[in-house]
Amino acid sequence: MPIDDTSKMMVNRTAFTGSRLKFLHQNLEKYTAARECTSVLPFLQATFASYWRRFSWTLEETQDEPPCGHMEVVEMLENTWKHDEEFLQVPEDANDDEMSDADWVVKWTTKAAREQTISSWFYWEWSKLPMNVKADLWKPILEAPFRSTRNHPAYEAAWLVYNRLYYEDRIKDAFEEKWHAAGQPMNRRLSIRHHCAKVAFESESMEFRKAMEQKARQEHKAALRKHWQITEPSNDPDIQYELIRRIPTAVNPLLEVISEYTGMTVSLLAGKAKGNDGCIFTRAHVGGTGGEKELTWEKHDPVGWTRTVNFFASFLKHTVDHDDATAQTPTLEIEVVQPPLDIDGEEEEEEEKNDGTTFGAEDVDRSDGPSFKNSPLSRKNRRKYKMSTKEKARQKLKESLAAANGKACVSKVMSKGKGNATTPRVRQRPPTRSSNPNSSFPTPQASPIATPAASTSAIVPASSSVDACLTPEESYDANKDNDTMGETGDGANQLADGSKKWLADLLATLPTGASWDWLCRHFADLAEKNYSHEWIATLRAWVAMEELGDGEGTGNLPTANRPEWVTWWIARRRTTTTSPPIPDIPSYINQWHLWWEEVTKDSERAFRLGKNGFLSVLMTLKWWRDLGKADDLVRWHDAVTKVKATMVELRSVNHRERRKRAAPAFHHDLNGVPIRKKQK
């Protein structure tokens, strides 16, 4: 057997079953610990030896169980060992010298392939841990701000309950017939359906209708009961889920901002309730446990909590006493005593803010409920009060902390990104043999990660963003400041190390932070070929427009008449940097113009930031430029000019609008979530 066929001998990592799978799972925790200490190599060496002691390489299939009693023998043997090096032994390897060269090669090739699979299995399982949705009890906490607040359950009219319960049986046919007759207008689908539901409901007997009305009342009553129940500690999993789902909408904005400026992990802490697998919110938390499996209270970070509270105190002091003054760097002004956490999940005492009001989870939770019972505010004003104060507080806190830290940009740190794994691949090798065939095994290749790292030697001004030299909008000119780019396209201003200095300079001007990674990546891709001054100016106009948002996106551009290759590109997660295989460029160009007409029909609809915004337009222009022949490129420059002008205009209009509103006024709510389009 050829010695380089290791990869062909690899089994799928899902092939491990039975006692082998059990063995791997038993060692997964140790692997995770080893990764944290960046010492995977010794772990793998010991684990491979342990594996081969239990599951001989001569068992042909990974499903084959070892002979009866073998495992017990191995365990007894291991119990006699005391030194680490002893655990690296594999008794059957002691006979290697008696094997023929051919058999020996087969053995070590087989083992090397299997070990590679085992290594892959560990990595795979480890990489899944933080993202394992089903097993992550805490995910609802972190996701809660991104859902509807659902402040109170609405009463459903009887005919709507009827519509929900009997649509399939008693309404659907009539609706479809009527809808088809009307030409299937999408914008009338629901109105026709409602009409049919009402007609069908009216045709039911009086007794049946009364029963529906009673059911509607009962459902609403039950929903309201559950709604108010959530303000009390409860072991009911439904109540607890609802509780957890709501609280972060109020608390997370504060925690997120603090997290951004302190660099600490700040999250919400929930505990297990007695007697079931549900969880109950206890309080805000600083430490390393939020969203992780194997959550342990010992990881709580009282020092971090103190720092967090100090930052909050600094914010209060700045906003209350020194509204227009520059905030001082926060110092340790208050001492926070962190009470022990209650694992039983019972409510603890609230923490007192220095203004006498409470800043505890319970208070936040009840902000829409009993805590307002005695308030003179009407329900309507309550909501306004809640929204405006939270939004202002969030913005003020950002400004205050930015001033305190001297930071110009905000980077989102709540993402669950993982560090790049750098642990070397490990294979156990035979101890010694002069003709060791393994020495000819290919060396594992490090896979370079192509990130558009910005050069620190940029010659552009020290401003951290394009916008810094573009605002105010009156003086905005996307054509200016082109001195950092190459003059003649590809290869311009190339540095000795092969990188392009003008590109590095441009990248250094882009906004920073996790939420802008996509923009930096795509900017580098789009700018790399440096087609023309106008093209780079267009890209700069794009960045300037995007900076009106926070990098998270505000919706999609119209998809009508959109070239199908955009879908092709999105389906590849926008990761491919090569142009799509467009067979008919003239047709593609015509399609592009049809789409552009759709995009520019409505300026409000055209103003879409983020990955689903003008990035797609720019990418289609790039493909056009890369794939088009001379004749095709006649209209390209005009198209680029049009796109740039549109983006400049959109930026100008929206920038002005936002200044007019004198508020953060991004298309995001107080949680940083894109605001849904309002109903007409």
Added chain:
DNA sequence: TCTCTGCATCCATCAAGTAC
């Protein structure tokens, strides 16, 4: 160890009526 791809799943959107 990491990237890529196809499939599965999630989620915003739509209109109209109702309640808070």
Added chain:
DNA sequence: GTACTTGATGGATGCAGAGA
């Protein structure tokens, strides 16, 4: 003024697994 309800839909995103 706004939350909430319905099912269909299209686009975005997550995930498993193959393969480099």
